[in-house]
Amino acid sequence: MLLFAEQQGLLEVIKYTVPTIVTGMIAYYFFRLHTKNEDGRRRFLLKKDLQVNALPQRLQAYERMTLFLERIVPSKLLIRVKPNGEDKLAYEALLVNNIETEFEHNLAQQIYMTNECWGVINSAKNATIRLIRTTNMSAKVENADKLREAILSEMLDKQAPSATALSFIKEEISDIW
Structure with missing residues (x-):
């Protein structure tokens, strides 16, 4: 009878412990899920706020680089920069110095652009310089x-050469919108 009473007591403990453990595990799972969702929501809101603040700067960077590319179009460059003498x-x-100076003035804009876009702009600048040098x-x-x-x-x-880079910038801007 004592053995039967011990089994009854053990059965009573299991009867209360198992539901408590299951309830605790379910509560832990939902708490963890809720915490993960809250972290994701906070990150999303922070990223959204950063994008709202950074978007005007990104657009300004694309505008400045568009202006740079327009200014280095050889026909426009030659009209704007006249020779000082006869020495070719x-x-x-x-x-070349005019192109390089203007490019260096806009170097900081690369932090607002993709690496691919910056590479295309840099290639357009180098191709324009190469055109001038080979023609000379x-x-x-x-x-x-x-x-x-x-x-x-x-x-x-x-x-x-800058026309390709301008097309690339326009395509990248359309992806932002």
């Missing part, structure tokens, strides 16, 4: 005015 090497250096190496180019003519005639047949 000095004029080449002046054009031509035997037909004798002075600064001939260099201007040669670059302009070179651009009649093809698109400016």
Whole structure:
């Protein structure tokens, strides 16, 4: 009879312990799920606030780089930057220096752009500089005015290197919206 009483007591303990353990496990699971959801919600709200604040800066960076790309279009660059004399090497250096100075002025904009976009802009700048330098190496180019003519005639047949970068920027901006 004593054995039967011990089994009854053990059965009573199990009868109260098992539901308590199951209830505790369910409460722990839901508490953990709730905490995870709250963390996700807080992160989402924080990210949303950051995007609201950063979006105008990102758009301004794209605007500034668009302006840079427009300014280095060879036909516009040649109109804006006139030669100081007849020396074609000095004029080449002046054009390249103008492009590099303007690019360096906008270097900070890269933090608001994707790496791919910044790479395309950098490639357009380098291609424009390469166009100026290779045109200057031509035997037909004798002075600064001939260099201007040669670059302009070179651009009649093809698109400016910055046009590709401008298209890329427009595509990236459309993805933001």
